Each structure stands twice: as C-alpha cells, then as structure tokens.
Amino acid sequence: MTLSVTIVGAGLGGLILARVLHVHGITATIYEAEPSAHARTQGGQLDIHEQDGQRALAAAGLTAAFRAIINEGGDATRALDRDGNVLLDQPEDGGRPEVLRGDLRRILIDALPAGTIRWGRKLARAVSLGGGRHKLTFTDGSTVETELLVGADGAWSKVRPLLSSAQPAYVGVSFVETYLHDADRRFPATAAAVGAGGMFALEPGKGITAHREPAGILHAYIQLRRPESWFAEIDFNDAAAAKTRIAAEFDGWTSALTTLITDSHTAPVLRTIDALPVGHRWARTPGVTLLGDAAHLSPPAGDGANLAMLDGAELGEAIAADSGDIEGALARFETAMFARSRAAAEDAHRVLDLCLGERAPFSLIDFLTAAR
Numbered sequence: 435m436t437l438s439v440t441i442v443g444a445g446l447g448g449l450i451l452a453r454v455l456h457v458h459g460i461t462a463t464i465y466e467a468e469p470s471a472h473a474r475t476q477g478g479q480l481d482i483h484e485q486d487g488q489r490a491l492a493a494a495g496l497t498a499a500f501r502a503i504i505n506e507g508g509d510a511t512r513a514l515d516r517d518g519n520v521l522l523d524q525p526e527d528g529g530r531p532e533v534l535r536g537d538l539r540r541i542l543i544d545a546l547p548a549g550t551i552r553w554g555r556k557l558a559r560a561v562s563l564g565g566g567r568h569k570l571t572f573t574d575g576s577t578v579e580t581e582l583l584v585g586a587d588g589a590w591s592k593v594r595p596l597l598s599s600a601q602p603a604y605v606g607v608s609f610v611e612t613y614l615h616d617a618d619r620r621f622p623a624t625a626a627a628v629g630a631g632g633m634f635a636l637e638p639g640k641g642i643t644a645h646r647e648p649a650g651i652l653h654a655y656i657q658l659r660r661p662e663s664w665f666a667e668i669d670f671n672d673a674a675a676a677k678t679r680i681a682a683e684f685d686g687w688t689s690a691l692t693t694l695i696t697d698s699h700t701a702p703v704l705r706t707i708d709a710l711p712v713g714h715r716w717a718r719t720p721g722v723t724l725l726g727d728a729a730h731l732s733p734p735a736g737d738g739a740n741l742a743m744l745d746g747a748e749l750g751e752a753i754a755a756d757s758g759d760i761e762g763a764l765a766r767f768e769t770a771m772f773a774r775s776r777a778a779a780e781d782a783h784r785v786l787d788l789c790l791g792e793r794a795p796f797s798l799i800d801f802l803t804a805a806r
Contacts (some may be wrong), residue, residue, distance in 0.1 A: 436464070437757050438631070440580035442560075442593050443622075444471075444551050446535075447509070447726035447742030448586030449542035451532055451551055453494040454750025460757070465570070465578070465779055467556035469586075471543055477643050478653040480538065480739045481509055481530035487740035490747035499541040500533065505648055508532030509633030511802065513795050518627055518635075518688040522799050532631070534647065535739070557592040566761075567719030568596065582760060583722040584749065589708060591728035597716040602708035602731050607786060608704040609734075610680050612698035617652045621697065623690040626709040628652050633693055636795035640683055642691050654694040655705070656680055659790050671703035681684050707733050707786075711778040715772045725749060730775035735782035745771055 435781065437460055439446045444466035452462040466793025482500070490501045498694030509530050513522035516608040556573045563569055563579065570578045580728055589602050625646075627633065634643045636657075644654040658664075658680075670676045675789065680702060682693045695702070710731045718722075725727075752763040789800040 437582065437755065439582045439584060439753065440578065441584045441586055442557050443585070443587035445586055445588060445726060446456060446539060446542065446739050447746040448727065449539065450490050450494055451725065451750045453542055454546050454747050455753065456546060457495055458461065458754035460754060462550060464551045464694050464740045465555040465557065465606040466553055471553040479505060479508055479532045479647055480535050481667065481736055483530055483740045487595060490743035491752060492611040493747040494545065496541060496545060503537040503541065504531040504534045505533060507630045508646065510629060512629045514627060514632050514633060514639065514691070516687040518690050521795065554571065557587065560593050560596055562596060568722060577582065581721065585724040585728045586726055588727045589731045591724065592805060593722065594728055597719050597724060598714065599768060600710055600714050602710055603787070604662055605707050605709050605733055607657060607659050607707045609707065609789060610654065611703040611705055612654045613700045614652040614694060614697060615781065616650050617697045618650045621693055621781050624652065624693045627690040634795065634798070636789055638792050638794050639790055641789060641794065642684065644694055645745030649744055652694065656695055657790060658683060662706065668703050670773055672700060676702045685690055712783065713776040718761065718768065720764050723749070729771065730779060732779040732782040733786045735785040737778050737782060740776055741775060741778055743781060774790055
C-alpha cells in the first residue's frame with residue numbers, strides 16, 4: 435500500500451513536512467481551517483536560525499527561495515530606555531536573517547503540488563479507529579480516515595487529545611499588537627527610535643518592542659505582566675479606549691515610543707501568552723504524532739517557528755528514510771523532538787524573565803552581549 439500522510443494545519447511546520455515528503459515522493463494532504471492562503475495577515479518578521487529553520491528549508495530544497503525574501507538589515511537590534519536613550523545598538527550580523535512570515539509561508543505553499551492543501555476544513559474532532567488509523571470530523575460535517583496523522587494545528591490542537599490531556603496555560607504575560615504605516619514620513623521620531631531592525635524598551639513588568647518591516651511599517655508588541663482579569667476589563671472592540679488604557683501604563687515615556695500605541699493604524703490586538711508544560715511529552719501512540727506549537731507551545735523567544743520547521747523537516751526525513759517501519763520512525767522523531775523542545779522551553783521561560791524581570795532591560799542586554 436502506498437503511504438499517504440494526513441496533516442492538520444497549514445502553518446510553517448505542517449507545510450515544511452508536506453514539502454519534505456513531496457521531495458521524497460510521498461503524498462501528503464493538509465487540512466486547514468482558513469478559507470484560503472490570503473484569509474488573514476500571517477504575522478510579522480521571523481529570524482530564521484541556521485541550525486533549525488535554515489536547515490529545514492535546505493531539506494525542503496528552498497534555500498534559494500528563502501534567500502530571495504530576506505529583509506536585509508532586519509536582524510539589527512537596539513535597546514532604548516523610556517526616554518529614548520540608546521542602551522545597546524547591535525548591527526546585523528547575517529546569522530539570523532529576517533523574513534516576513536507571510537512571505538515564508540507563500541514560498542512553502544507555492545512549492546507544493548496543487549490540491550495538497552484542502553482549505554476551509556476546520557477540524558472538529560479526531561478519534562482513534564484502532565490499528566493506527568484515525569477518523570477526522572470537520573465542522574462542515576465531512577469526514578476523513580487516515581493511516582498516518584500529524585497534528586500541526588497549533589496551540590489549541592484538536593489532534594493533541596489523542597496523545598495527551600495537556601492544555602496551554604497562561605504564563606502571566608500578554609502582548610498587545612499594533613502597527614504604524616508609512617512611519618518614516620508620518621512618524622520620523624518613532625522610525626528613528628526603532629532603527630533598521632528590532633528595538634526593545636523594557637522595564638520590570640512591561641515593555642515596548644517593535645520591528646521594522648518593508649514599506650515603512652513598524653510592527654509593535656506592547657508587553658505587560660498582568661493577570662488575565664486585568665486585560666478582561668479593557669474593551670478591545672473600542673480601539674481608541676484600548677489604546678488610551680494601554681498607553682497609560684507607559685505614562686512618562688517618550689512619545690517616540692508611546693506613539694507605537696497611541697497612533698496605531700490598526701486596532702490593538704490582545705495576544706495572551708500561553709504555554710504547554712515544560713517537557714511536555716506523550717507515550718508512543720500508533721499512527722499519530724504532533725509537531726510545532728501543538729507539541730511544545732512556549733513563550734515567544736524567537737525559536738517557535740524555527741522549531742516547528744525543524745520538526746516538520748525531521749519528521750519528513752524520518753518517514754522517508756524508514757517508510758517500512760513508520761512506528762519506529764515516529765518514535766525516533768519524537769525522542770529527538772522531546773529533548774530539544776524541553777531545552778527550548780526552558781530557555782523561552784528564562785528569556786521572558788530576562789525581558790520583564792526585576793533587572794530588565796539590563797538582564798536582556800547582558801544576555802545579548804554575551805551571545806555575541
């Protein structure tokens with residue numbers, strides 16, 4: 435019987451997996467809840483690391499396509515204090531080139547055979563049929579049976595319950611996402627403060643971070659260590675009121691930074707930060723596995739997308755190398771993934787504390803300086 439792989443979720447990890455399988459002549463079908471590839475903005479910039487994200491793209495045969503979408507200069511880093519004084523200014527070093535998530539997703543989608551992705555298929559539930567087979571039921575009432583199922587469906591995975599009862603939990607921090615457009619012309623002081631790449635201005639419990647994107651866009655995340663109940667009192671449907679309330683937490687900061695909140699061209703979007711337990715794992719279960727955030731959701735520290743891509747590449751290579759012993763291939767993949775995802779999760783929690791802990795921003799500055 436010809437092997438066919440069913441993937442739930444057309445994020446970066448699921449797409450890399452499908453592409454690596456395709457390179458090795460193995461058919462994959464991706465079921466994705468979004469109605470099309472252009473249904474929503476795919477987020478901001480990602481720094482793609484040599485040891486994981488770039489390695490995954492090489493396995494997918496897409497290094498040249500990746501190089502063509504790099505935002506040159508995007509990996510420069512600077513730290514400011516609340517008054518806009520520069521505390522750290524690191525030029526780009528080329529080791530972690532930045533690309534827009536949407537551009538990266540596009541080259542992955544374009545590299546797959548037509549029809550690989552079944553858009554508008556939101557998974558409602560997955561159940562075991564025994565013998566390593568599973569049945570997927572979608573919200574439109576349609577069903578699919580699979581012989582090899584991969585959950586690449588993110589933080590609130592509907593595939594994860596087949597393997598684990600773990601659910602993400604709030605880590606005590608939320609981000610508020612904002613954008614400035616045409617910033618060099620309309621907000622020159624803020625554009626100068628952000629610089630050519632990424633900028634952070636942090637204090638214990640709060641911070642403003644931003645990244646320069648192509649076409650003069652400044653993409654910001656306002657970080658606040660507050661309970662979920664604090665954010666629940668803010669009406670994010672009232673953009674003006676939400677901006678005013680968030681900006682009040684930065685009273686006394688230079689307007690070059692607070693403009694990222696008060697003058698956002700988009701309504702502020704609340705992004706609660708949730709995480710699975712550090713070291714999350716499961717017993718080998720026939721015919722199914724997880725990758726990316728579905729397997730090891732952690733606080734954002736620059737590693738999540740890279741790890742998901744490496745998961746996809748290594749799983750694809752494991753399946754291709756041992757298609758006659760799928761359970762052995764899955765076991766070897768999971769063993770390696772569990773080890774690296776635990777280490778990455780520990781690092782992610784540590785980085786979050788460096789950003790917003792008692793010594794912020796100097797704890798993070800010391801860390802970045804030492805890393806160079």
